[in-house]
Amino acid sequence: QKEVEQDPGPLSVPEGAIVSLNCTYSNSAFQYFMWYRQYSRKGPELLMYTYSSGNKEDGRFTAQVDKSSKYISLFIRDSQPSDSATYLCAMDAGGTSYGKLTFGQGTILTVHP
Amino acid sequence: DGGITQSPKYLFRKEGQNVTLSCEQNLNHDAMYWYRQDPGQGLRLIYYSQIVNDFQKGDIAEGYSVSREKKESFPLTVTSAQKNPTAFYLCASSKGSRQREKVDTQYFGPGTRLTVL
Numbered sequence: 001q002k003e004v005e006q007d008p009g010p011l012s013v014p015e016g017a018i019v020s021l022n023c024t025y026s027n028s029a030f031q032y033f034m035w036y037r038q039y040s041r042k043g044p045e046l047l048m049y050t051y052s053s054g055n056k057e058d059g060r061f062t063a064q065v066d067k068s069s070k071y072i073s074l075f076i077r078d079s080q081p082s083d084s085a086t087y088l089c090a091m092d093a094g095g096t097s098y099g100k101l102t103f104g105q106g107t108i109l110t111v112h113p
Numbered sequence: 114d115g116g117i118t119q120s121p122k123y124l125f126r127k128e129g130q131n132v133t134l135s136c137e138q139n140l141n142h143d144a145m146y147w148y149r150q151d152p153g154q155g156l157r158l159i160y161y162s163q164i165v166n167d168f169q170k171g172d173i174a175e176g177y178s179v180s181r182e183k184k185e186s187f188p189l190t191v192t193s194a195q196k197n198p199t200a201f202y203l204c205a206s207s208k209g210s211r212q213r214e215k216v217d218t219q220y221f222g223p224g225t226r227l228t229v230l
Contacts, residue, residue, distance in 0.1 A: 008153055032216050043203050043221030051214040088155055098211050103155035
C-alpha cells in the first residue's frame, strides 16, 4: 500500500462546477499537507498548504485536512477552464524528515467551457 | 529573472550510457531536490541536498548519482544501472528554512524528459 493514495481520475466538469479532489494517507506522522498544480509539460507549483488539521481558504480554493480519518481534500468553487491541470497532493512529516515530500499520484482535471 | 533552469528539455540516450541532467537555480536557496515523475505515479524523490557538499538518498536513489559542489547547481547522473530510466525528471529548490506550521515551499524547474532508446 502506498503512503499516499490519490484518485488519478481523469475528472471532467463543466465550467462553474464545484470540484472535489481527495487524498488518503497511512503515515500518521504527516503534519504538513500541500496541494500542487501542474500544467501539461510543466513543473508543479504550490497552490496552498495546511499545517495539521483544519480548513484553509484562498479565493476559490479550500483545503481541508482531517487527521483522524487521514483524509485531505481540495475544493475548487466556480471552476474555470484555466483550472484544467493535474493536481497533486503532497505531505511532509516534519522533524528530521522536513522537506522530504511524499506525493500522491495526481488527479487530472479538465474544466469544459 | 529568478528561477530554476533545467537542461536539456528533451534527452535521448542509448541503453548502457550514462547521462547527466543539469539543474541550476539563482534563488539563493540552500536546499535542492530531484524527483522522477512517471504516468500514474506522481513524483518520487531521488536525491536531496540541504547544503553544499552534502546530499541524502531519497526513496528511489538506486541507479542515480548527484553532486552538490556549488549552491546554485545540483546535477543528476542517470547511470546505466538504472533499469527503467525513461521518465520526466524534475528539479526543485527551497530556502531550506524550518519554521513550525509553515512549509518550506519547493519551487520546481520545467523538467527534462529522458527517453532511453
